[in-house]
Amino acid sequence: MSDNIQTVTVLSKTTWTPHLFSFTVTRPDSFKFTAGQFVRLGVNPSKLKHYQQLSEDLDAEPIDEDIFRAYSIVSSPFDETLEFFSIVIPDGAFTSQLQYLQVGDELLLNTTPFGFLTLARYQQPLPKDLWLLATGTGLAPFLSMLQDIQTWQDYEHIVLAYSARTVEELAYVDKIKQLQEDFGTLADNPAQLIFIPIVTREPIEGALTERLPKLLLDGSLQDEAGVDLDADNAHIMLCGNPEMVEDTKETLKSMGFIMNRRGEGNIAVENYW
Ligand SMILES: Cc1cc2nc3c(=O)[nH]c(=O)nc-3n(C[C@H](O)[C@H](O)[C@H](O)COP(=O)(O)OP(=O)(O)OC[C@H]3O[C@@H](n4cnc5c(N)ncnc54)[C@H](O)[C@@H]3O)c2cc1C
Ligand SMILES: NC(=O)c1ccc[n+]([C@@H]2O[C@H](COP(=O)([O-])OP(=O)(O)OC[C@H]3O[C@@H](n4cnc5c(N)ncnc54)[C@H](OP(=O)(O)O)[C@@H]3O)[C@@H](O)[C@H]2O)c1
CATH class of the missing domain: 2.40.30.10 (Translation factors)
Structure with a gap:
């Protein structure tokens, strides 16, 4: 071995x-x-x-x-x-x-x-907002980041959007809510975690139901978050289904965001297959 x-x-x-x-x-x-x-x-x-x-x-x-x-x-x-x-x-x-x-x-x-889907890849000065967009098990690296106090200290708003086919497949919802409470209430912590569940294959109250690119393009993700999304203020990470990564990346580029290279630029991605 x-x-x-x-x-x-x-x-x-x-x-x-x-x-x-x-x-x-x-x-x-x-x-x-x-x-x-x-x-x-x-x-x-x-x-x-x-x-x-x-x-x-x-x-x-x-x-x-x-x-x-x-x-x-x-x-x-x-x-x-x-x-x-x-x-x-x-x-x-x-x-x-x-x-x-x-x-x-x-x-x-x-x-x-x-892997380079880490916050260390971004150069200072950091923008105020971090957007973490996941499908399915692509949630995993974001859960790790959200359990690292540094993430909460570095950003003002952390928007976590997590898309699954059915509500049953939205795993870790209780854990995410617990993180909101545990980290979001620390005295020296300026960040707010905004969690946006997305369920695409069944009607559901309290969750968005369209795919991420559409939600970004028509502004409903930003409305749901209550946070503006613009290239000067956001780092954006995508993880999971490669088609989601590709479609969302192209949508974001059409909105003025750029791929992160050598520390500069908004978007970082990881494909799972
Ligand atoms: C950087 C990286 C990180 C990864 N992290 C995870 C992780 O944390 N959890 C995890 O479950 N998988 C993860 N994967 C995928 C994982 O490596 C395997 O592909 C997965 O475990 C399936 O293995 P398999 O041999 O059963 O099927 P494979 O032969 O590897 O895959 C067969 C097909 O299954 C589908 N598929 C594969 N993985 C997934 C998935 N995660 N979700 C939905 N559909 C999938 C795709 O259509 C793929 O073509 C990651 C992949 C990469 C490249
Ligand atoms: N989920 C299951 O019960 C199940 C069971 C057995 C096997 N599998 C296998 O697992 C794999 C998929 O599993 P999964 O359900 O975790 O992953 P998935 O198909 O990637 O679906 C997860 C989420 O990603 C969304 N999505 C897919 N493509 C997208 C795109 N181009 N842009 C934006 N969003 C997109 C889906 O929306 P949409 O609903 O609109 O696609 C869904 O909300 C497949 O190989 C499947 O055959 C899944």
Whole structure:
């Protein structure tokens, strides 16, 4: 096993829907990361308790190889454990196995953190507003940022817009509300977190229902936030579905925003596939 791959143990699992779950694992002492980064996680299906429990009933041997995928870290850089938020793709090599994870199972963690969807990429002076736009599990890096006090100290308004197909798939809503309370009421904290849930495939009271590019273009996202969106005042991060990232990026460019390069510019993005 390569030097930077370590074994971690599953400590807890939360099932949100049949296709969405979260889990925590032990954090190796030496592993450091910046909020917004991702790691490569590995699973060897044959070592999962699930298969050991089923072994007598199995027609075929489970796969005995390490399968790795990129995963954003949900937890804060200061947490003692590492949390992840996962989709289940029934015919996906990794998540069709990972879905069976149980407390006590072991995973592999490549302890090199990757990625530039971090607030450190932006140069000073910072604008007053931070817009975090996510679809599905693309919420993960933003949850990490929102648990880092620095984010709250750096911006005046933090707008988190989170789009899912159904209300059931809007995971972490209680956690987001808790963060609003915990960080938003700290005496030395100037920031306000504005949370905007978006549900696109069922009618719902209290949530927007259109896709992000349309909401930005017709101004309803800005109206809902109660915050103006203009190129002088905003950093904007996009994460999740690559089509959303592409469409939203193009929409923002048509509105006068520019891609962030070498510290300058508004928009930073991360595609999940
Ligand atoms: C930088 C980065 C960070 C990532 N972070 C996360 C994360 O925090 N949580 C997470 O669940 N996935 C994340 N992914 C995706 C992840 O790496 C895998 O693609 C995912 O676990 C599915 O693996 P799979 O082998 O089952 O299917 P794959 O063969 O990898 O994917 C099959 C198809 O499933 C769809 N798909 C893949 N991932 C997702 C997803 N997250 N949401 C919706 N549809 C998807 C796409 O259509 C893709 O073509 C990230 C990817 C990248 C590049
Ligand atoms: N969600 C499930 O129950 C489920 C179940 C089994 C498998 N899967 C698989 O998981 C993957 C998708 O999962 P998901 O539901 O997490 O992700 P998703 O399809 O990316 O949907 C999440 C949110 O992103 C929005 N979106 C998609 N494309 C967009 C675009 N171009 N611009 C703006 N917004 C956009 C969706 O709106 P729209 O609703 O308008 O698309 C939805 O609100 C697919 O491979 C799917 O087959 C999902």
